Amino acid sequence: MLSVRAVAKVAALVPVVAIGIPAQWAVLRFGLGHPGAIPWLFHRIVCRVLGIRRVVTGHPPNGEPALILANHVSWLDITVIGSLMPLSFVAKSEIAGWPLFGLFAKLQRSVFIDRTRRSATAVANETIAHRLKRGEAIVLFAEGTTGDGHRLLPFRSALVGAARDALADPDAPRIALKPLSIAYVRRHGLPLGRAGQPHVAWYGDMDLLPHLKAILADGPIDVHLAWGESIPFDAETDRKAVTRRAERAVRATFRAALRGRD
Template sequence: MSAWLPFAPCTPEGCARGHGPAAGPVKALARLLAGLATVGCGLLLAPLAALFGVLLGAPFRHRLTRCWSRAVLRAFGVRVHVVGVPHDLRASLVVANHISWLDIPLVAAVLPGRMLAKSEVRSWPVLGPLAARGGTFFLERDRLRALPAAVASMADALRGGARVVVFPEGSTWCGRGQGRFRPAAFQAALDAGAAVQPVHIAYTPTGAAAFVGDDPLLASLWRVAAAERLTAEIRLLPPILPGSRPDRRSLARAAQLAVASDSANLPSPSVHQCVRSIPAAASSVRTPS
């Protein structure tokens, strides 16, 4: 794994413990099976949804995506709290802090769009094929030369009126801290003249949703299903309009500050000092700078 890839100091052992009341094993298993079944149904129905999307347009496709995403969250027992309303923007680059795989259906339930993901996601069982059919941009993180083409593809999508969703920290954090927003993806918004929509994500209890470090996906799925009263909050912050920032770095800083200032759980400097740093190879979910 390339040393330039971002990583977080969060680990499953240090950040995913003590995550509140737990459901019984029978209830947790029922949630897990219901969640996987709902994801599987989405995979089976994706071709039909794509066909109707072509015939009936993007609003219909987005409505289907929102309904399915909410069904996935509900099946896993996750309650959703939305603060703010989507702004009436023809196209926007949605940028959010990154805590969990749950972030993907959570954002899609409110702001459906084309996601940017690491290429490894394509090989994930069930979720990988579904992401591919949903128009996800896949990026090989080890190949810096692939980055300009990915940015160009996102800019083309924005010019066409699409919404593009990116997690610019480049790695998942546990929710008690936040990483630096990498500026590369913001170039797509500048090139397309699109607005940037900052979004803040938080989960209560925090540890239950965290998918960090070398945490196996199945272990995270079980932890979410077994959590009682797991609540996801998504805050839609004021958009950063085109032309308000001169370059991608200042645009990334503005979006990061907006998300960080909205956080109700800004960490003290000691939050992660007791947790060992991990090499880039072990960080769980990353997108590039």
């Protein structure tokens, strides 16, 4: 059973979803307007309804194509990051088959990667490179999975090659490699701490539906997002080296946020 608070939130979101899905389908089907505008507005509304309070520091990509390397804590990250600006995500292929969430991912023009196929990384790189050359912003959760909200996993560099592939074209626009850290720091105005992170973090073998119900029934959640400085990147750049550099930048701001430092 859902609590009164959860029912009220669902009731507020139903018309948003009912209007947003066909509107975004029409935008993608007929090329009406910017394909990222409706998802951006949708995520901002969802954050407001769920009581997600964002503190953002640093400078986002300023209208330039960007490969954004972020850590990953929860399914909530999609809405929190998606509320910052028009962008798309790189997602594992099984998400495409999830009820409702899969539809949302498709409407946001996510790049799906099938990790069971050897050629999956190459295919995803080609798609990401094409999108970057068109001037888009793409979010890559560089850990490859969700963490527990208290520590970062090592960043993977394979898909960073997409940005390098895009730069191999002499006519391609300048591409920014942007670190972005996301840290959930308070719940009901109180510090989450290590013990409280599972209330927000979604990882391991956690079931999605109970976690979703808990978020709907819960009070305000404060999240800190920190943009790092753009990392110099061109067709000759070592992808492993820049991935390590992005990881260090994200790790530093992530730890600072958890310790309550700006």
